[in-house]
Amino acid sequence: MEDIESLDPKITKLPSEILQKIISQIPLKEAVRTSILSTSWKSLLAQIQVQFDDFDGKKIMGFLLKPCESTPEILKLSFHVDGRENDLVFHAAKGGKKELYLDFSLNKQKKSNFDLVLESNYSNPRDFNFSSIKTLHLISVNRLTKNLVSTLFFNCQVLGTLKLEKCVGLKNVSVKASTFLTGFEMVDCPNLESITLSAPNLKSFAYRGVLPLIQIKGSLSLVDAVLDLRDGFGNKEFDCEDVMNLLEAFKEIESLRISGWLLEWMCAAGVMFGRLPFKFSKLEELSWFDSLMNQTKRDSLACFLNMTPSLEKLFIKIDQDLTPINCSYCHQHYHEPHLWMDYETVKSNASQLHHLKMVEFKGFTSQEDELVLLDLLLNSATPCTLKSMVVISPEEQPWQVSKIPRSQLKHTSYGKRRIVVSAPNKDYFFGLIQENNCAIQCL
Numbered sequence: 001m002e003d004i005e006s007l008d009p010k011i012t013k014l015p016s017e018i019l020q021k022i023i024s025q026i027p028l029k030e031a032v033r034t035s036i037l038s039t040s041w042k043s044l045l046a047q048i049q050v051q052f053d054d055f056d057g058k059k060i061m062g063f064l065l066k067p068c069e070s071t072p073e074i075l076k077l078s079f080h081v082d083g084r085e086n087d088l089v090f091h092a093a094k095g096g097k098k099e100l101y102l103d104f105s106l107n108k109q110k111k112s113n114f115d116l117v118l119e120s121n122y123s124n125p126r127d128f129n130f131s132s133i134k135t136l137h138l139i140s141v142n143r144l145t146k147n148l149v150s151t152l153f154f155n156c157q158v159l160g161t162l163k164l165e166k167c168v169g170l171k172n173v174s175v176k177a178s179t180f181l182t183g184f185e186m187v188d189c190p191n192l193e194s195i196t197l198s199a200p201n202l203k204s205f206a207y208r209g210v211l212p213l214i215q216i217k218g219s220l221s222l223v224d225a226v227l228d229l230r231d232g233f234g235n236k237e238f239d240c241e242d243v244m245n246l247l248e249a250f251k252e253i254e255s256l257r258i259s260g261w262l263l264e265w266m267c268a269a270g271v272m273f274g275r276l277p278f279k280f281s282k283l284e285e286l287s288w289f290d291s292l293m294n295q296t297k298r299d300s301l302a303c304f305l306n307m308t309p310s311l312e313k314l315f316i317k318i319d320q321d322l323t324p325i326n327c328s329y330c331h332q333h334y335h336e337p338h339l340w341m342d343y344e345t346v347k348s349n350a351s352q353l354h355h356l357k358m359v360e361f362k363g364f365t366s367q368e369d370e371l372v373l374l375d376l377l378l379n380s381a382t383p384c385t386l387k388s389m390v391v392i393s394p395e396e397q398p399w400q401v402s403k404i405p406r407s408q409l410k411h412t413s414y415g416k417r418r419i420v421v422s423a424p425n426k427d428y429f430f431g432l433i434q435e436n437n438c439a440i441q442c443l
Contacts, residue, residue, distance in 0.1 A: 060148065061155055064092060064100065065131035088144060098134040102149070105140035111169045113191065114143040118153040118162075120178040134160040134180075141167045164189065175199065182221075193236060210234035211262070213242050216249045224255035228289075229262055232325045240269040244276075251278045260290030260297050261325040267300040268327050274306035274351065283308045284355075287315040291322040298369045299346050302376055306351040314356065314377070318363030320394070343372055343424065347379060356381040357388070364391035364399075366421055375424045378403060391432065399432040 060079070075092040093101040133156045141149050141164065153159070161183035164173065170189050177184075177199040184197060187208040194213040197205070202219040206226035211233040216222075243266060250256065267273075286308060288301055293316075305311065359377055364370055374389070389401040404420060405428045417434035 061151060064094075064102075064152060065133065065155060090145070095135075098132055099137070100133050100135065101137040101139070102152075103139040104142060104145050105166070107140075107142065107144065111191075112143045113169050113171050114146055115172040115174075116141065116146050116149065116164075116167070116170055117174045118150055119176045120159070120181075121154050121157055131156050132158060134158060135163075136161070137163045137165070138167075139165045142169060161185075163187075167192075172196075177202075190231065190234075193234070211238070211243075212236075213239070214246050216246070219249070220252065222250060222253050225250050225253050226257040227259060227262065228257065229259040229325075230322055232261075232323075238265060238269075240266060240271065244271070248278055251280055252282055253280065254282050255285040255287075256280070256283060257287040257289070259325075260288050260301065261327070263288075263300040263304050264297050264327050267296070267303055273303045274349070276307065279307045279309060281310060284310055285313040285315075286311055287317070289317040289319055289322075291318070291320060291324045293318055293367065293369050293373065295369055296327065298373045298376075301373070302346050302350055305353065305380070306349075308353070309351065310355050311353055312355050312357045314359045316359070316361045316373075318365075320363070343376075347376055350376060350380050352382070353377075353380045354382050354385065356386055359386070359389040360392065361390070362392040363394055365394065368424075371421065371430065372424050374401060374430065379425075390435070398435040400435055402431040402433065404429045404431045 060077070063077075073092075073094045075094070076089065077092060078089040089106045091101075091103040091106065093099075136153070136156055136159055138149055153162075157178065158180045159177070160180055162175070162177070162181060163185040164170075165187050167189045169191055171191055172194045173186070173192070174196040175184065175198065177197075179201045181199045182201055183204040184199065184202060185204075185206040186192075186195065187206075189209055192209060192212045194215070195207070196215045196217070197219070198217040200218055201221050202216070203221050203223045204225075205216065205219075205222060206228075207214065208226070208228035208230065210231040211229045213236075243262065286305075290297055301316075305314075356377070359381075361370070361374070370391075374391070377389070378386075390398050391401055392398045403423075406426070419432050421430040421432060423430050
């Protein structure tokens with residue numbers, strides 16, 4: 001990795017007071033990364049060793065919640081826990097932007113399942129000076145540290161963003177937050193079974209991992225949501241009703257990123273999105289991703305679009321690095337199960353997307369199901385509103401898509417940067433125009 005001094009030696013020659021000012025104004029992650037890249041900046045973020053004789057909650061809280069004076073601090077804390085041969089050790093990083101990162105991954109131990117309950121303080125006790133921390137990032141929380149984390153959360157009265165990451169053994173998490181919490185993120189907790197989240201002013205929800213039971217209560221201000229379920233549904237049985245309740249909690253959002261297999265499974269369970277008692281009436285941006293595109297995934301996406309009357313931007317991504325989640329028979333049915341219909345039937349039942357302005361299809365290989373989806377989208381969109389439809393090959397080459405009427409095919413020039421692909425509709429072809437000068441084989 002290139003040292004930062006070789007990139008801009010003038011920066012590293014600045015007085016330490018100015019460097020401290022600079023590093024205190026950037027996000028904590030970037031500040032820590034800067035100290036790794038630059039040998040001359042390491043002294044600004046030297047790791048501080050802190051040893052506690054015993055597990056004294058007040059002392060630890062007081063130390064963690066004490067604001068940074070100027071530059072970020074990187075800490076290595078250790079304390080003795082009764083019943084353990086070795087001290088409990090973890091890393092902490094505190095930033096000038098009122099950020100706190102805690103990493104408990106140093107403690108190697110056998111996996112032990114546990115639940116985590118996080119509740120904000122509402123009664124204003126006088127035991128602690130309330131922290132002004134606004135971002136709390138927790139990594140590898142375990143059974144031994146869950147009480148410490150709960151106490152910490154209790155004392156972060158104005159916390160705005162909470163992230164939980166790589167908490168092996170965590171089965172159920174319950175969060176009851178104050179009105180200050182606007183962002184919640186949870187990633188890579190492989191044993192998770194349920195999330196219960198109560199946050200009145202939550203605006204952003206992001207989740208990545210196995211599909212758990214997710215219950216969001218009283219969050220009427222949600223703007224964007226991410227359901228990255230790349231790890232499937234874990235060991236529990238797929239429950240369509242639970243997913244329906246979750247989608248209804250998201251009905252007012254403006255941006256959604258979702259795993260394609262979830263929509264496919266719901267359609268296989270009999271859900272007819274266009275007949276549900278709610279719509280995503282405010283949804284303007286939808287990102288759909290999966291390991292491949294086939295008929296069932298294509299048709300389930302088409303059915304889901306019947307719930308998005310205000311959609312303006314659609315992003316589709318085929319990521320072959322993702323593990324395929326094969327659809328199995330589901331025993332619960334929201335509606336009577338319906339068979340996958342032929343394309344003309346799907347097309348005739350598709351709602352018009354009057355506000356659709358752009359479509360981006362990444363991982364496009366011009367397979368039949370992909371071409372059928374393009375045809376469906378062109379048929380559903382309003383021509384004067386749809387400004388851009390771009391397909392991007394696995395080699396990252398973008399092509400602009402247009403319709404070429406069959407009657408004009410003889411008058412259309414094509415070659416290395418302009419190709420013609422047969423469309424499902426016999427009245428026209430797809431014209432693909434290369435968006436830059438990079439050479440690429442015809443799709």
